[in-house]
Structures are given as structure tokens and as C-alpha cells.
Amino acid sequence: MCEWYAEHQRDLPWRDPACGSWGVLVSEVMLQQTPVVRVLPRWEKWMRLWPTPAATAAASTADILRVWDRLGYPRRALRLKDCATAIVQHFDGIVPSDEARLRSLPGIGEYTAAAVVAFAFHGRSVVLDTNVRRVLCRAFDAQALPVPHLTRAERERAAALVPAEPQRAALWAAASMELGALVCQKAPKCAECPIKSRCAWQAAGMPPDKLAHRRTAQAWHGTDRQVRGQIMAVLRASQHAEREELLAVVKAPHPQFERALASLLTDNLVVEFHGADNALAYRLPT
DNA sequence: AACGCGGGGCG
DNA sequence: CGCCCAGCGTT
Numbered sequence: 001m002c003e004w005y006a007e008h009q010r011d012l013p014w015r016d017p018a019c020g021s022w023g024v025l026v027s028e029v030m031l032q033q034t035p036v037v038r039v040l041p042r043w044e045k046w047m048r049l050w051p052t053p054a055a056t057a058a059a060s061t062a063d064i065l066r067v068w069d070r071l072g073y074p075r076r077a078l079r080l081k082d083c084a085t086a087i088v089q090h091f092d093g094i095v096p097s098d099e100a101r102l103r104s105l106p107g108i109g110e111y112t113a114a115a116v117v118a119f120a121f122h123g124r125s126v127v128l129d130t131n132v133r134r135v136l137c138r139a140f141d142a143q144a145l146p147v148p149h150l151t152r153a154e155r156e157r158a159a160a161l162v163p164a165e166p167q168r169a170a171l172w173a174a175a176s177m178e179l180g181a182l183v184c185q186k187a188p189k190c191a192e193c194p195i196k197s198r199c200a201w202q203a204a205g206m207p208p209d210k211l212a213h214r215r216t217a218q219a220w221h222g223t224d225r226q227v228r229g230q231i232m233a234v235l236r237a238s239q240h241a242e243r244e245e246l247l248a249v250v251k252a253p254h255p256q257f258e259r260a261l262a263s264l265l266t267d268n269l270v271v272e273f274h275g276a277d278n279a280l281a282y283r284l285p286t
Numbered sequence: 287a288a289c290g291c292g293g294g295g296c297g
Numbered sequence: 298c299g300c301c302c303a304g305c306g307t308t
Contacts, residue, residue, distance in 0.1 A: 072292030
């Protein structure tokens with residue numbers, strides 16, 4: 001599989017050896033629940049503007065959110081800025097290289113900490129994202145898809161597969177993820193798979209997902225999340241907006257509009273203030 | 287353990 | 298139009 005990776009890996013900017021640990025961390029946060037093609041342009045701009053944790057910590061929140069643009073889940077952008085601030089305050093502006101300290105940072109959970117260890121520092125860690133989970137559950141369990149939530153058994157099996165030597169462990173992490181992303185997709189391209197002959201799912205005749213009927217996709221149309229996104233889009237495009245302007249643009253029932261706006265205030269993604277004629281108005285945080 | 291959280295592109 | 302996609306933090 002590592003030979004396959006050497007030949008087929010995508011040429012991504014955060015894989016450049018000169019990228020640096022901050023660039024890797026930024027890419028991993030942006031890639032949480034977000035496809036590579038959508039991350040690329042925002043990552044390029046972010047790294048051009050704020051190439052270090054110190055530069056990011058010094059940026060205004062409004063600028064951060066505008067560069068984040070429509071990447072989605074904008075709370076991640078706030079966490080990334082908070083993460084940069086914490087790195088400056090607690091780690092002298094240097095991205096820590098061990099999982100415990102990485103996990104202490106905002107927005108860095110189990111997966112992202114392991115990924116930064118492997119991809120930024122070429123250390124040994126158990127990188128277990130949705131791609132790797134799919135590869136392993138097919139190769140070893142003959143299941144089409146993993147169960148919805150990561151289990152202890154999966155962690156233990158994955159850990160046992162990671163090579164002992166750090167450099168090889170990091171290569172294993174990259175290769176297993178890339179195989180899941182490019183070949184062992186939900187609709188797999190088994191003809192291109194380097195481990196096809198050793199795959200339990202393949203040997204079992206590629207049985208369909210047993211839990212298919214229990215998997216329900218996240219709703220989108222008409223949800224609070226969509227309304228939040230519309231409000232954020234308006235505020236990214238202007239310095240501020242009064243309630244009436246927002247209501248006119250955002251197509252949602254009034255109670256839902258109020259709920260979405262209130263949640264954005266709670267999340268510190270939007271600030272309320274009194275504008276001209278004392279009218280209530282809203283803007284991005286400074 | 288379950289839930290809330292964006293958005294665009296594709297079949 | 299349904300469905301997917303390099304998770305995290307909170308409850």
C-alpha cells in the first residue's frame with residue numbers, strides 16, 4: 001500500500017516538506033468534514049496572510065471569518081484563531097509535537113492531534129479518520145462501512161497495525177488515508193486497489209452495508225444551520241446590517257430567524273449593537 | 287451516547 | 298433532489 005501511495009498520492013500544498021507544522025494544522029482543521037477541493041483556495045489565502053500562529057492570533061475576527069468564507073462550520077475558524085492564541089501564550093508560538101499538548105488546544109480533537117503528529121512531525125500516532133476506518137472495516141471485517149461511532153476495538157486494531165518506527169508510521173497514516181480517499185471510497189474502485197487480493201470484504205463478495213436502513217443523512221434544507229449560513233453570508237459581505245435588512249434577505253420563518261441569530265450571538269460569530277437611530281444592528285466581531 | 291454545526295458539487 | 302465529505306465540543 002505504501003508503494004501505491006508513493007505513486008498515486010495527490011500533490012497537496014500541505015504535503016510540501018517546506019509547509020511547516022502550522023500549515024499542516026490549519027489544513028487539518030479546515031479538512032474536518034470538508035472536501036479537499038473546497039479547502040485548497042482558503043488554505044492558500046490563509047497561509048499567505050497568516051503564515052504563523054502569532055500572525056493568526058493578531059488577525060481580527062472579522063478578517064478571519066471573511067477569509068474562511070463559505071468553508072462551512074465557521075465555529076472552526078474561531079477555534080483556529082483561539083488555537084493560535086493558545087500556541088502563542090502557552091507554547092512560545094511553536095506548534096507542539098505531542099498529542100497531549102495538541103489535544104489541549106481549541107478545535108484539536110483525537111483525529112486532528114494524531115494527524116498533526118504524523119503529517120507535521122513524522123511521528124508515530126494512530127490516525128483514524130473516516131477514510132481509514134472504511135479501509136480497515138472492509139479489509140478486516142468484510143463490512144461495507146464502519147459503524148457510526150469510533151469504537152475502542154477499532155482503535156486497538158488500528159494501533160496494532162501502525163509500524164513501530166515513527167517515519168514508517170507517518171507514511172502508513174498518509175497511505176491508508178489516501179487509499180480511503182482515492183480508491184476505497186464509499187463507492188469503491190476495487191480494480192485500482194493495491195490490497196484487493198487481501199481484502200476480506202472483496203473475498204466475501206462485497207456484501208452491502210448491514211446498517212444501511214439505520215443511516216440517515218443530516219438534513220440541510222430549511223434547517224437552522226442553513227439560516228445561520230445565510231446570516232453569516234450577509235454579514236461577511238457588509239460592514240453591518242440592521243435587523244430588517246437581515247430579515248429581508250434571509251428566507252426563514254420568523255421564529256427560526258430569531259433562533260439562528262441568537263445562536264450566532266451565543267457562538268460569538270455575530271455581535272449586536274445599536275446603529276443609526278438606535279436601531280438594532282449586527283456585524284462580525286472585530 | 288447523541289446532538290448541533292455549512293456548503294457545494296455530483297449522480 | 299438526495300447524498301456525501303481528513304470531526305469537534307457540549308450535554
